[in-house]
Each structure stands twice: as C-alpha cells, then as structure tokens.
Amino acid sequence: MANSTSASLKLTVQQTGENSGTWGQITNTNLLILEQAIGGYDAVNAASGATLTFSNGVLSNGKNQVLKLTGTITGNVNVTIPDSIEKTYIVENATSGAHTVTFKTSSGTGVTWSATDKGKKILYSDGTNIEEGITSADNLLVSGNVTFVSNASITGNANVTANLDVDGTANLDVTDIDGALTQDGGAVFNEDSADVDFRVESNTNQHMLFVDAGNDRIGINTSTPTKTLQINGNCKATAFEGDGSSLTGISSYSNSDALSLFNATGSAPVYACRAWVNFDGTGTPSISGSGNVSSITDNGTGDYTANFTTSMQDANFAVSGSADYGSEEALVFLVQSQATSNVRVNIDRPAVSRKDSPAVMIAIHR
Numbered sequence: 467m468a469n470s471t472s473a474s475l476k477l478t479v480q481q482t483g484e485n486s487g488t489w490g491q492i493t494n495t496n497l498l499i500l501e502q503a504i505g506g507y508d509a510v511n512a513a514s515g516a517t518l519t520f521s522n523g524v525l526s527n528g529k530n531q532v533l534k535l536t537g538t539i540t541g542n543v544n545v546t547i548p549d550s551i552e553k554t555y556i557v558e559n560a561t562s563g564a565h566t567v568t569f570k571t572s573s574g575t576g577v578t579w580s581a582t583d584k585g586k587k588i589l590y591s592d593g594t595n596i597e598e599g600i601t602s603a604d605n606l607l608v609s610g611n612v613t614f615v616s617n618a619s620i621t622g623n624a625n626v627t628a629n630l631d632v633d634g635t636a637n638l639d640v641t642d643i644d645g646a647l648t649q650d651g652g653a654v655f656n657e658d659s660a661d662v663d664f665r666v667e668s669n670t671n672q673h674m675l676f677v678d679a680g681n682d683r684i685g686i687n688t689s690t691p692t693k694t695l696q697i698n699g700n701c702k703a704t705a706f707e708g709d710g711s712s713l714t715g716i717s718s719y720s721n722s723d724a725l726s727l728f729n730a731t732g733s734a735p736v737y738a739c740r741a742w743v744n745f746d747g748t749g750t751p752s753i754s755g756s757g758n759v760s761s762i763t764d765n766g767t768g769d770y771t772a773n774f775t776t777s778m779q780d781a782n783f784a785v786s787g788s789a790d791y792g793s794e795e796a797l798v799f800l801v802q803s804q805a806t807s808n809v810r811v812n813i814d815r816p817a818v819s820r821k822d823s824p825a826v827m828i829a830i831h832r
Contacts (some may be wrong), residue, residue: 471522474552475503478523479655491587492523499529505554506530512561513537516545532556539563549573552593555583568594580601665689740783741830743772747789747813759828768813772828777806783832789813789823797823 470479499704512535518528571578574595588599663681668674674688675799687698741758751762761768765772789797802810
C-alpha cells in the first residue's frame with residue numbers, strides 16, 4: 467500500500483513494507499515538520515499579501531508556529547492558508563503602512579488587524595475559517611502594559627496593582643479602588659439612569675456625599691436626604707444668590723427682637739447708624755476709627771468732608787457730631803452740606819473763626 471499524507475501538517479504517513487532504506491529519513495523529516503509546527507518561526511513578506519504553503523512531506527512556511535508579517539503595505543492585504551488545514555498560530559503584524567491585514571483561509575473568513583493595529587494575535591484554523599484564540603480568560607496575571615485595541619469584557623474580578631490607562635470608554639459594574647484615582651478628562655456616573663445610589667466616604671464618615679438615585683436627592687453627611695439637597699452639619703458660604711423669597715423654615719425677625727438686641731426698652735423702633743468716623747483734624751486729617759467712611763477731605767481750617775464708602779440712598783439723613791480742643795475753649799460743630807456720597811462739616815470757635823480740632827466725631831442715621 468502506498469504512502470499517504472496527514473490532513474493538516476502534510477506529514478508522510480508510511481505504510482507497512484514501504485520505504486525500504488528511506489524510512490528513517492522520512493521519519494526525521496516528519497519530526498522536523500512537527501518541530502516547525504510546535505516552535506518554528508518565519509518572517510513572511512506580506513507587502514502584496516501572501517499565500518502560505520503546505521507541501522506534502524517537506525518543511526513549508528505555513529507549518530510554522532510563529533509568523534512575523536513584514537513589508538510595507540500600500541493597501542489592505544490578505545495572508546492566506548489552504549482550506550482544510552487545522553492548526554494554531556502566533557502571528558505578529560509587523561508591517562508598515564496604515565492598512566488592514568487579514569489572516570484567513572482560501573475560501574473562509576479570517577481575523578483582521580486594523581490599519582493602526584501592529585500587535586500580536588493567537589489564532590487557530592478550524593479547517594474552514596481562522597478564529598482568534600483568546601477572547602476571554604479566567605485568571606490573568608500581567609506584569610507589564612496591557613493594550614486593548616477592541617472591546618474587552620471582564621466578568622470576574624480584575625486586580626490591577628500597577629497603572630490602568632483607559633483611553634476609550636470603560637463600563638465598570640463594580641469597581642473597588644484602594645489607591646488614588648486620577649481623572650484627567652470628564653466623568654459621567656450613571657449615564658443609563660439606573661436606580662443605583664452613589665456614595666463617597668471620608669476618613670470617618672461613610673456617607674460624606676450621597677446621591678439617592680431613586681429619589682433624585684443629594685445628602686451631605688447623611689444617607690437619607692429628604693430634600694433635593696440636605697446638609698447635616700454646619701454650612702459656610704461666602705455668597706448666596708437669589709432674593710430668598712422661596713425659603714421656608716426660617717424664623718422672622720421682629721422689631722421686639724431688634725430692641726432686645728440693642729438692650730432697648732419701649733415700643734419705639736430702632737434705627738442703625740449708617741456711617742460714623744472719629745478723626746484728628748489737625749494737620750493732615752487722620753482717621754482713628756470709622757464705619758462706612760473711606761476718607762476725610764481737608765477743605766481748609768475747620769472745614770472737613772467725610773466721604774462714604776457706600777453711598778446713602780438719598781441725602782435726607784441726620785447728622786450728629788462733636789469736636790473738642792481740650793479745656794481751653796469751646797468749639798461748635800456745624801453741618802455745611804449733605805450729599806448721598808458725603809457730608810461736609812465745619813468746626814467754629816464762637817464769634818471768632820473756624821478751628822482745626824484734634825477730635826472730630828460724626829455719626830449718620832437714616
């Protein structure tokens with residue numbers, strides 16, 4: 467009976483009584499083919515595509531375990547193996563040029579590297595098509611970088627002890643991060659509008675920030691907010707916007723509260739001082755103390771203008787004041803003019819002339 471060949475590696479299958487004197491040589495060739503299939507390497511020029519060979523009973527480039535595709539491609543190319551071959555491969559796309567490379571059978575489908583994918587793939591031929599060998603893994607330990615050029619689905623736990631860099635979209639059902647999380651771009655949580663709460667812990671508070679997804683509420687220092695925003699604890703703000711007309715739960719402040727605040731008695735209302743100043747009017751005027759007074763203008767001897775920091779609503783305010791020059795003589799405090807932005811006063815010596823005073827005091831009420 468004549469020799470035959472195996473279906474995939476094209477080994478010579480020797481029949482009883484055949485190959486007298488050459489049996490050992492044929493066996494050695496079969497062993498070399500097996501070695502090629504198990505660990506053989508070949509660089510294949512794929513610049514114009516390539517058809518890998520599977521010749522009977524001899525070494526052939528298609529029988530290698532590891533293939534490196536090289537060359538500069540100017541268009542999309544195919545690397546083809548014959549139909550009916552069953553074999554595994556490790557294939558590296560080391561071509562240059564931004565075009566796709568497809569590793570396939572003559573009549574079937576294959577696996578394609580994208581125009582920018584210059585990586586490695588584990589492939590196998592089932593005799594009809596080329597399939598990708600690893601699309602999922604139960605336990606995977608990676609000590610270097612991992613690059614996903616297409617979608618990656620992890621159904622179990624993924625323990626990452628080094629950096630994880632995601633340039634695209636990462637859909638994570640449950641994520642436990644023990645270290646720091648750095649986010650350079652934007653972040654959207656719960657984009658699908660699921661009824662899933664969001665919680666941020668502080669060092670000692672489990673619910674420092676809590677988003678109640680089902681009720682559309684945010685709690686700070688609470689996990690059971692009853693309003694759109696609820697803060698349990700003190701709140702400090704530098705400014706509030708709005709007129710407060712919709713605020714509720716705030717106690718009103720009555721006239722009697724104001725009287726009590728100022729230790730006043732009786733039913734007459736209390737009006738606050740809107741501006742005041744105590745200054746030395748000798749030489750260049752210098753302010754000793756003030757409220758809502760920004761500066762003093764020296765108009766001449768005994769003639770001063772007190773300038774308000776914030777103007778009055780009108781000039782119909784009351785002015786009170788005094789001036790002192792020790793025990794030597796009496797001085798008279800006079801109001802010369804009033805404006806929304808200032809008040810001008812004079813200090814006179816009775817029946818003599820104006821006099822600079824070392825202690826001038828002015829108070830404004832409105």
